[in-house]
Amino acid sequence: MQNTNKPKIAIIHDQLTQYGGAEKTLEALLDIFPDAEIITGYSDPVNISQKILAAKIIPGISATNSWVKKMCRQLVFLMPIVFESFDLRKYDILISEGTAWPKGVITSPNQLHITYVYTPPRFLYGYATEGQKRDKWYLKPFLRVIDHFLRIWDYTAAHRPDFVLVISEEIKKRVKKFYGRESTIIYPPVELVTNYSDAKSEDFFLCISRLAAYKNIDVLISAFNLINLKLKVVGTGKEMEKLKRLAKENVELLGFVSEETKNSLLTECKGFIFPTDYEDFGIVVVEALAHGKPVLCHRSGGPLEIVQAGKTGMFFDTVNPESLANSIMSFDTEINAGKFDPQRCILSANRFSAERFKAEFYNFVMDKWEAKRA
Template identity: 30%
Template sequence: MEIKEEFVAQTTKLKVAIIHDWMFTRRGGERVLEQILNLFPQADLYYLFGKPGKVLQLKHSHRFISSFLSKIPLIEKIYKNLLPFFPIAIESFNLENYDLIISSSSCVAKGIIPPPLAIHVAYIHSPMRYAWDQEHRYFKQQPKLTKPLEILRRFLLNRLRIWDVTSSVRIDKIIANSQFVARRCKLYYGKSAEVIYPPINIKYFNISNAQNIISQKRKVLLFGAWTPYKKMLQTLDLLIANKISVIAAGQGEELLKAKAKYGDKVEFYIDPHDEKIPAIYAQAHCLLFPAIEDFGIVPLEATAAGLWVVAPNKGGTKETVIDKVTGYTFYETSTESMLSALNAALNKDITPEDKKNMALHVENFSEEIFLQKMMMTLLDCLNSKRDMQ
């Protein structure tokens, strides 16, 4: 029996719950969530708050169940201030009738309370960045007796870390989206994780059909979520100062700030629709991805579209960018190293042989491989649990 047939045979009658943190935009985590939901037509989707009906592109109809936080007016604008309440909200879901629970988590979704006989598989996009390794990037002020609110903030983060560790014992199987994330799961939770890379819709970008627009000045693309830890705005400042032609695309407050600052010097695409993205890639010669990322779907999309990728030689891009084959890597803490790698990419033609190498590389991250590995892992979990009962 083929893996798909066996998977369908064993899971069709299971009652399945899929858990996600929140969704206001369709980013990498939401694309993974879509693939997981597509494996289970009968699954119910639980989430803290957001707009799954507008954000997700699904093959089947699912029941959506949100937490009590979703009733708060203007939740999309204030939710970051409600972080201390997230564990309470995620634990409030009643999952007693489910056989299989899959959490898709970059915050608290992995902390659900499963019933004793259910299997809980957690797909970890990242341990909570603001509570662990990037706390000091998000909260730069040091706690002082003269700043009681900052002391309270650090106290709450301390309690959140304790909850994050203790809730990890409720997971039967951890799947990480990269080796980088798997190492952090081991460090913070003391549990090993299997790595299954997020999927890329390779056919959508189709290297063989990609026609990079030829211009006298090769352009650099900055594309993604424009948040402080991704260093997009400060990188744009650097590129403008070095008279490098830039296309800026994505979503986030910092992108709006960038447009207000450089609207006459840079081509901007604010929150582009999926249909527009291949055309955006086609205008650039390379993608610059400045920060260390947990995985990074955008660099692989750029590779699938036939662009050089310039990215750090740490984190997720260390696993997805092959130096001098699919792109150029640099030391994340060195501006000089980044500019050197970027100039190397800008001065290097993209040959048919290069595009062939790019196409071979992204095949390792296809939707088919993702689904195959997920089905095999979930079947192993189901069979192991069955043997124990």
């Protein structure tokens, strides 16, 4: 423990092997606490942003070759041991963030531990995931045994932090259900565009998503196959080839696009469609609203807190092609009638700005730190 007035801070992160929403949140935390050190289960320098690389990173395992990377993926059930093994005695404040392992680090009573939960591990509690190995019949008996013990560990780990923060009301409910803990919502940071254009939209709808089975992109494409409207899909994933075979001429799969191209598509599209049900939050929904675009999404999960029915978008209730096709046609009619005000959409997105996140998170951490020192 440090005795100086400035607390020594560590940020505990699941793993540094890709650049996604969790890593953007990590970057925002580094903006708030620029001297913080990063503790992570394992890291791959190839896939880490320059901002994160500039910080001091302490990995449990350094994934510097393909064999190590593969072993880390296969032996994920050993991650609790990795995180419990970190010696964190030199830090005053521990900020753990992620879905699974970081909250389980071992701390002492004179340290402050705040965890920011994106969701309890989806694979442990019956929520759909991107992994396909769990569907293989010969692995299911083993996974049931392993998952039983991991759920016991996960519950125990969830009671180690002093305070729990969550990204949405949906996750607040899951934390209460699975851990029995109260939590405080701080919405994740979204970098909002500042170059909104009121130029006339083009005649296509847009979806941006990872192409994983549980994201329901196949249902969306099947719905568009039934109607005479255009759809563009941005994203990559294991479902790409299957979706290409499914799509008709009115559906275009663009794969990976640059940030500049993504913003151009959001500016040009007629409306945004988010077909995933029980999403943890939905950052891309906020990004669409920030471009002045209404959103059609499933009536569940994080989007319920983002989209205002009849004002900034619409909801659908049934995840099947026929029902979704009818909802898309209604959405198209409402857009053509001028039902959704772009400026209202933009204003609603401002609630989720990165600046708002940084202020709320900093105030929460420092308030709890001052109270602990008092």
